[in-house]
Amino acid sequence: xxxxxxxxxxxxxxxxxxxxxxxxxxxxxxxRRPGCRYPRIQAVDLDQNTIVAISVGVVSVAIGIxxxxxxxxxxxxxxxxxxTQACFPCSGSGAQVCRFCTGxxxxxxxxxxxxxxxxxxxxxxGVGSLTCTTCQGTGIQPRYLDRREFKDxx
Numbered sequence: 001x002x003x004x005x006x007x008x009x010x011x012x013x014x015x016x017x018x019x020x021x022x023x024x025x026x027x028x029x030x031x032r033r034p035g036c037r038y039p040r041i042q043a044v045d046l047d048q049n050t051i052v053a054i055s056v057g058v059v060s061v062a063i064g065i066x067x068x069x070x071x072x073x074x075x076x077x078x079x080x081x082x083x084t085q086a087c088f089p090c091s092g093s094g095a096q097v098c099r100f101c102t103g104x105x106x107x108x109x110x111x112x113x114x115x116x117x118x119x120x121x122x123x124x125x126g127v128g129s130l131t132c133t134t135c136q137g138t139g140i141q142p143r144y145l146d147r148r149e150f151k152d153x154x
Contacts, residue, residue: 096132103128
């Protein structure tokens with residue numbers, strides 16, 4: 001198994017590891033330029049992996065902030081507009097046809113021996129229709145967040 005050495009395998013920065021050019025200079029204090037109150041910070045040598053990691057971090061923070069802000073503005077804009085779209089399941093009528101009796105109001109049951117019994121539908125009480133569960137009978141399609149029912153699971 002051959003290994004290749006790369007100049008980017010170890011992070012070397014002159015900021016962190018500075019060695020004096022001669023042993024006699026190690027004991028001397030560094031001289032500052034006149035008018036400069038703060039010591040100069042040397043540039044950090046960054047390899048490609050470090051730059052990619054910093055870029056990914058910045059983009060992740062921007063996305064983490066941007067997406068909730070986008071949704072909040074969309075919700076606020078939608079709340080300002082009037083909702084006039086007709087409900088899809090009931091076509092704007094506010095009532096849906098009963099699934100058990102298919103809108104007849106009665107259910108026919110075959111008992112056996114050729115006998116049948118006709119009775120009122122127990123689901124719609126013989127009316128043949130039910131209040132639309134999507135729009136609650138208003139006939140207007142609710143927005144997504146309006147449809148959700150927040151119930152306590154306890």
